[in-house]
Amino acid sequence: MKTVEILSVGTELLLGDIVNTDAAYIARQLAVLGFPLYRQTVVGDNPGRLRAAIDEAFSRADILILTGGLGPTCDDITKEVTAEALGLPLIEHAPSLAAMEEYLRLVGAPLTENNRKQALIPAGSTVFPNRCGTAPGMASVSGGRTAILLPGPPSELVPMFEESVIPYLSRFSDGVLYSLNLHLAGIGESAAEARLRDIMDSSSNPTVAPYAGEHEVRIRLTARAATRDEAERMCRAVKETVLDRSLREYFYAETDDPSAAADAPAHALLAALRERGMTFSSAESCTGGQIGARITAVPGASEVYVGSVISYSNSVKRGLLGVREETLAAHGAVSEETAREMALGARRATGADLAVSVTGIAGPGGGTAEKPVGTVCFGVADADGVVTQTMHFSPRGTRERIRLQAASHAMRMALKRLKEQK
Amino acid sequence: MKTVEILSVGTELLLGDIVNTDAAYIARQLAVLGFPLYRQTVVGDNPGRLRAAIDEAFSRADILILTGGLGPTCDDITKEVTAEALGLPLIEHAPSLAAMEEYLRLVGAPLTENNRKQALIPAGSTVFPNRCGTAPGMASVSGGRTAILLPGPPSELVPMFEESVIPYLSRFSDGVLYSLNLHLAGIGESAAEARLRDIMDSSSNPTVAPYAGEHEVRIRLTARAATRDEAERMCRAVKETVLDRSLREYFYAETDDPSAAADAPAHALLAALRERGMTFSSAESCTGGQIGARITAVPGASEVYVGSVISYSNSVKRGLLGVREETLAAHGAVSEETAREMALGARRATGADLAVSVTGIAGPGGGTAEKPVGTVCFGVADADGVVTQTMHFSPRGTRERIRLQAASHAMRMALKRLKEQK
Numbered sequence: 063m064k065t066v067e068i069l070s071v072g073t074e075l076l077l078g079d080i081v082n083t084d085a086a087y088i089a090r091q092l093a094v095l096g097f098p099l100y101r102q103t104v105v106g107d108n109p110g111r112l113r114a115a116i117d118e119a120f121s122r123a124d125i126l127i128l129t130g131g132l133g134p135t136c137d138d139i140t141k142e143v144t145a146e147a148l149g150l151p152l153i154e155h156a157p158s159l160a161a162m163e164e165y166l167r168l169v170g171a172p173l174t175e176n177n178r179k180q181a182l183i184p185a186g187s188t189v190f191p192n193r194c195g196t197a198p199g200m201a202s203v204s205g206g207r208t209a210i211l212l213p214g215p216p217s218e219l220v221p222m223f224e225e226s227v228i229p230y231l232s233r234f235s236d237g238v239l240y241s242l243n244l245h246l247a248g249i250g251e252s253a254a255e256a257r258l259r260d261i262m263d264s265s266s267n268p269t270v271a272p273y274a275g276e277h278e279v280r281i282r283l284t285a286r287a288a289t290r291d292e293a294e295r296m297c298r299a300v301k302e303t304v305l306d307r308s309l310r311e312y313f314y315a316e317t318d319d320p321s322a323a324a325d326a327p328a329h330a331l332l333a334a335l336r337e338r339g340m341t342f343s344s345a346e347s348c349t350g351g352q353i354g355a356r357i358t359a360v361p362g363a364s365e366v367y368v369g370s371v372i373s374y375s376n377s378v379k380r381g382l383l384g385v386r387e388e389t390l391a392a393h394g395a396v397s398e399e400t401a402r403e404m405a406l407g408a409r410r411a412t413g414a415d416l417a418v419s420v421t422g423i424a425g426p427g428g429g430t431a432e433k434p435v436g437t438v439c440f441g442v443a444d445a446d447g448v449v450t451q452t453m454h455f456s457p458r459g460t461r462e463r464i465r466l467q468a469a470s471h472a473m474r475m476a477l478k479r480l481k482e483q484k
Numbered sequence: 485m486k487t488v489e490i491l492s493v494g495t496e497l498l499l500g501d502i503v504n505t506d507a508a509y510i511a512r513q514l515a516v517l518g519f520p521l522y523r524q525t526v527v528g529d530n531p532g533r534l535r536a537a538i539d540e541a542f543s544r545a546d547i548l549i550l551t552g553g554l555g556p557t558c559d560d561i562t563k564e565v566t567a568e569a570l571g572l573p574l575i576e577h578a579p580s581l582a583a584m585e586e587y588l589r590l591v592g593a594p595l596t597e598n599n600r601k602q603a604l605i606p607a608g609s610t611v612f613p614n615r616c617g618t619a620p621g622m623a624s625v626s627g628g629r630t631a632i633l634l635p636g637p638p639s640e641l642v643p644m645f646e647e648s649v650i651p652y653l654s655r656f657s658d659g660v661l662y663s664l665n666l667h668l669a670g671i672g673e674s675a676a677e678a679r680l681r682d683i684m685d686s687s688s689n690p691t692v693a694p695y696a697g698e699h700e701v702r703i704r705l706t707a708r709a710a711t712r713d714e715a716e717r718m719c720r721a722v723k724e725t726v727l728d729r730s731l732r733e734y735f736y737a738e739t740d741d742p743s744a745a746a747d748a749p750a751h752a753l754l755a756a757l758r759e760r761g762m763t764f765s766s767a768e769s770c771t772g773g774q775i776g777a778r779i780t781a782v783p784g785a786s787e788v789y790v791g792s793v794i795s796y797s798n799s800v801k802r803g804l805l806g807v808r809e810e811t812l813a814a815h816g817a818v819s820e821e822t823a824r825e826m827a828l829g830a831r832r833a834t835g836a837d838l839a840v841s842v843t844g845i846a847g848p849g850g851g852t853a854e855k856p857v858g859t860v861c862f863g864v865a866d867a868d869g870v871v872t873q874t875m876h877f878s879p880r881g882t883r884e885r886i887r888l889q890a891a892s893h894a895m896r897m898a899l900k901r902l903k904e905q906k
Contacts, residue, residue, distance in 0.1 A: 074695055076521050077663070078512030079704070079742055083503055085526070090500030099498050100533055104507070104524035111522055118540075133696060134674035136681070169878045176674035194882055217698055217885040273501045350780025351773025354794040358772025361848055361883060369800035371793060372776040378791035378834050382804065412800050426783055461783060 064124035064234050066097045069115055071131040071140045072214060073106040084129045084212075084219055090320070091223060095231055096239045096286060097125075107137045116147045120207050125234070130214030132197035134176035141182065141200075141211060148204035150184035158189060158198045165196055184209075190226035194218045201230055224320075237286045240293035242268075244281040244301060245326040246312040247474055254279050257307040261300070268297050270304065277470040278326070281309075294318070314474055327473035328356040334480045335366040335416070343414035344370040344472070345383055345404035347395065347421040348438060352469040368412050373404060383407030396421050398439050398450035405441030405448050416444045416480070418472045422453075424464045438468045442479045451475065486546035486656045488519045491537055493553040493562045494636060495528040506551045506634075506641055512742055513645060517653055518661045518708060519547075529559045538569045542629050547656070552636030554619035556598035563604065563622075563633060570626035572606035580611055580620045587618055606631075612648035616640045623652055659708050662715035664690075666703040666723060667748040668734040669896055673701050679729040683722070690719050692726065698885060699892040700748070703731075716740070736896050749895035750778040756902045757788040757838070765836035766792040766894070767805055767826035769817065769843040770860060774891040790834050795826060805829030818843050820861050820872035827863030827870050838866045838902070840894045844875075846886045860890045864901045873897065 068088055074080050085102050092099050101122065105115045112131075119126045131140030145152050159181035166173050180197045183189060190199035195218040202209045210227060212219050232238075246254060255262070255272045258281070262270045268285035283300050287293035305313055315330035322329040335342050344353040354370040357363050371382045376395055379385040385403040393399040404419035422438025429435035436455040441448055455467045490510055496502050507524050514521050523544065527537045534553075541548045553562030567574050581603035588595050602619045605611060612621035617640040624631045632649060634641050668676060673696035677684070680703070684692045690707035705722050709715035727735055737752035744751040757764050766775040776792040779785050793804045798817055801807040807825040815821040826841035844860025851857035858877040863870055877889045 073693070074704075075508075076511055076524065077515045077706075078508045078510070079663075079695075079745065081503055081505055081508040086497075086500040086503040088500070089498055093499045100528060100530070101537070102498065102526035106522060108522070115523070135677045135694060136684075137693060165878070170876075171672050172675070174672075174674045174678055176678065194878070194885060215696065215698060217882055217888075221882055271499075273496075273499075346773070346776075348780075349777070350785070350789075351768070351776030351792060351794060354768075354773030354796075355771070355777045355887075358770075358794075358796060359884060359887070363772070364796060367772075368797040369794045369804070370773060370796075371804070372773060372780075372791045374776070374780060374786060374792075375790040375834075381835070382791070382793070382833055411804055412797075413803070462781060465781070 063096065063098060063236070065122070066092055066099050066125045066127060067119045067123040068099065068102045069119055069126055069128045070102070070104045071107065071112060071128060072104070073137075075104045076106045083216055084214065087216070087220060088127055088129070088223065091228065094239055094241050094284065094320075095228065095235050096284075097231070097235065107131055107139055109139055109143050112139065112143045113147055116144060116209075120147070124206070125208045125210065127210045127212065129212045129219060132180065132199070132211060132213045134174065134180050134196065141184070144202065144209050144211060145184040148184060148202055148207060148209060150186065150202060150204055152182040153185050155181050155183045155189055155198070158183070161191060161198070162196045188230065190222050190230070192218055193221055193225075199226065237288055238290050238293055239284060239286050240290050240297060241282055241284045241318060242294070242297035242301060243317045243323045243326070244283070244304060244313055245315040245317065245330075246279045246281065246309060247277075247314055247471075249279060249309070249312040251279050254281065254309065254312075257309060258304060261303060261307070265300060268300050270300065277467045280323070314477060325356055325359070327470045327477070328360055331473045331477045332357060332360050332363060332366060334477055338480060340366065340415040340480070341368050341413070342366050342476070343368055343408045343412040343417040345408035345417065345419040346370060346372050347374055347379070347404070348424045349420045349465050349469045349472070350374060352465055353418065353420070353472055356469060356473075368414050371408055371411060379404060382411060384410065394433070396423055396433055396437060396439055398441070398452055401439040401441035402448050402450050405443035409443045416442070416476055418442050418476045420468050420472045422464070422468055424461045424468070426461060436464055438464070438471070440472050440475055442475050444479060444483070446483070449479065485518070485520060485658055487544070488514055488521050488547045488549060489541045489545040490521065490524040491541055491548055491550045492524070492526045493529060493534060493550060494526070497526045498528045505638055506636065509638070509642060510549055510551070510645065513650065515661050515663070517650065517657045518659045519653070519657060529553055529561060531561055531565050534561065534565045535569055538566060538631075542569070546628070547630045547632065547653075549632045549634065551634045551641060554602065554621075554633060554635045556596065556602055556618070563606070566624065566631050566633060567606040570606060570624055570629060570631060572608065572624060572626055574604040575607050576600075577603050577605045577611055577620070580605065583613060583620070584618050610652065612644050612652075614640055615643055615647075621648065659710050660712050660715055661706060661708050662712055662719060663704055663706040663740060664716070664719035664723060665739045665745045665748070666705070666726060666735055667737040667739065667752075668701045668703065668731060669699070669736055669893075671701060671731070671734045676701050676703065676731060676734075679731060680726060683725060683729070687722060690722050692722065699889045702745070736899060747778055747781070749892045749899070750782055753895045753899045754779060754782055754785060754788060756899055760902060762788065762837040762902070763790050763835070764788050764898070765790055765830045765834040765839040767830035767839060767841040768792060768794050769796055769801070769826070770846045771842045771887050771891045771894070772796060774887055775840065775842070775894055778891060778895075790836050793830055793833060801826060804833060806832070816855070818845055818855055818859060818861055820863070820874055823861040823863035824870050824872050827865035831865045838864070838898055840864050840898045842890050842894045844886075844890055846883045846890070848883060858886055860886070860893070862894050862897055864897050866901060866905070868905070871901065
């Protein structure tokens with residue numbers, strides 16, 4: 063099996079202006095494809111240091127994936143330095159130039175001389191079209207060394223990787239890899255791992271590995287086989303063995319598609335609603351619309367999602383959701399009583415079949431001895447009534463993490479309610 | 485000036501199971517302290533490959549900051565391998581052992597033999613106490629090489645860095661680095677760079693560099709000086725020169741804090757509202773709550789943000805926002821007429837001083853010849869009335885990118901409106 067390294071190019075990474083999510087994304091994809099990855103490197107937009115990093119990486123790995131530095135500006139040198147390292151001349155790639163002209167026409171921007179530079183490719187490269195920007199990606203091969211160059215912006219890199227790079231890399235990979243993710247909530251990674259230790263050690267195909275996400279634990283089963291169907295059958299067989307290790311009670315969804323795996327609560331809830339022909343709404347306080355934003359990030363959400371009320375202030379809780387003044391006065395905005403009225407109010411106001419509510423303290427301020435940061439109350443309302451719950455997420459979590467955990471928990475509560483109905 | 489490198493140790497990073505936020509955090513701190521950082525590396529929990537990475541890093545840098553691998557398990561090898569690379573024996577550090585016993589007593593856990601391993605330090609190390617966990621951090625020096633070892637969990641690393649590492653590093657630092665970001669919208673990176681080429685080439689302190697974000701262009705000015713104030717003055721002087729290159733019309737915000745720079749539209753809008761003591765709301769269709777989620781991601785948003793209506797379906801547009809049936813029938817949900825009534829409706833329904841509305845086609849489905857994917861209509865309503873606008877974002881953008889661009893544009897429209905009022 064060929065070995066791979068990731069080389070991220072960008073001074074903004076070295077200054078800590080952006081977090082290297084591209085490297086994590088690519089690493090995850092490589093793991094699924096079965097490529098060993100032993101090192102990731104970040105260097106700035108500096109020709110000498112970039113060249114040194116490329117040469118060192120090729121002394122260890124067969125395939126080098128470079129991200130960033132394909133833009134139109136003079137700081138963007140990744141392609142030039144890589145071509146030099148591979149001993150390949152840069153030539154103009156007519157189809158890329160035409161595609162760029164078309165793209166710029168659509169967005170109503172002029173083609174600058176700088177853009178022309180983006181249509182240059184190392185001679186003989188396989189070009190990966192960029193649907194979401196001007197810089198094409200490419201795979202350049204020389205002397206048994208393969209350099210894969212990808213644009214830095216995730217909105218360009220991710221679609222390009224899934225549409226062009228995975229098919230390109232698959233040729234180096236023997237057989238087909240299929241991954242089935244089992245999503246668990248309410249149990250920690252080490253507790254889950256303790257129950258699976260022997261399976262993890264004994265099963266090599268499929269491999270069994272637990273991963274701690276921001277708001278859940280994911281058990282990933284990855285099988286290699288001649289066909290996808292065969293690999294999937296192998297994973298499904300092991301799935302039951304895994305869940306039988308007293309994990310079934312924590313299991314709420316399975317995914318085999320990376321975009322769904324990245325937000326299992328939203329995808330699983332949408333699927334369950336669609337299956338039942340039910341509509342959905344939310345009443346959000348501390349999550350500030352994140353449930354709506356995550357649900358509508360899934361294409362086709364409009365089949366089941368009608369809308370939400372973000373009731374950040376008490377006046378909006380009263381005005382749009384009909385939460386009673388007395389309820390807020392007696393129990394406070396962060397209470398199961400308020401959550402109950404928010405969920406009922408969202409269902410009434412939007413006409414949805416099912417509505418969830420979230421009201422809590424995400425911090426950093428606003429915590430009290432009685433209701434510390436991380437206290438979040440939830441409600442789920444449907445035709446049969448409303449259920450409520452209070453969770454205490456770690457007050458050591460950041461504001462963003464607590465909000466993410468709360469939105470995910472609300473969607474899992476709604477999913478649980480749907481399954482109970484059936 | 486001593487040069488620094490970051491070496492992150494952890495197989496979970498190589499598998500893409502976690503994003504390397506530690507490296508971004510440390511890089512940002514080093515930039516503020518004024519240390520040049522030319523490379524970041526990630527390796528797994530493998531003694532041979534870790535040792536090689538340490539030796540290579542010390543061949544380039546004076547100070548190596550290692551994160552991760554200080555835990556109690558046998559996978560945790562960072563300290564052992566580093567001590568070996570520095571030629572220092574490991575000795576038990578009594579105060580660390582005592583502190584660990586005290587910490588474990590507090591959390592009600594027993595002291596295991598594995599924990600004892602965490603109290604070992606390379607001889608002569610400066611120890612950094614760990615308030616939030618068991619593994620102490622340390623700085624180990626040998627032959628002019630300094631290795632700084634820090635625990636991987638951000639909840640342990642961040643407090644330790646701020647309490648112990650910054651004071652330790654400050655002794656080596658001459659001067660500070662300050663960055664000022666100028667955020668531009670409505671112009672491409674290459675067009676912006678074309679106007680700045682000569683300044684970028686001629687100005688080395690501050691440096692001037694454009695970056696293409698997901699929904700804007702950012703010009704970053706970075707100055708090094710004896711004090712932060714002096715560095716900031718140097719950046720502000722160059723700012724005017726930059727904007728005078730016919731960029732002022734695209735300039736909408738400046739930031740000097742990475743968290744604000746990561747979402748300038750939300751931070752700038754919140755600041756402008758706070759300044760004017762005005763409250764804010766949104767009516768969101770295709771953005772599905774993203775404006776609310778991004779605004780409330782900023783601590784203290786409740787001072788100005790009251791809430792929103794996510795009107796994904798026409799029935800919610802009518803019911804909660806009072807959009808007229810005739811308007812939807814005559815012009816469609818994606819029209820400036822509907823956007824106008826949505827903005828007015830959100831302002832009325834929430835009682836906010838200012839409200840924005842977004843209704844558009846994010847795709848992948850739903851586009852028509854007349855209204856292709858990427859067509860988004862906006863409204864901004866305040867006491868003086870309502871303004872509307874239609875934008876055409878690239879139909880080749882992903883659904884997520886179009887939604888991001890639309891939410892950002894809506895917030896910038898609201899910001900523009902506020903500035904016009906003044």
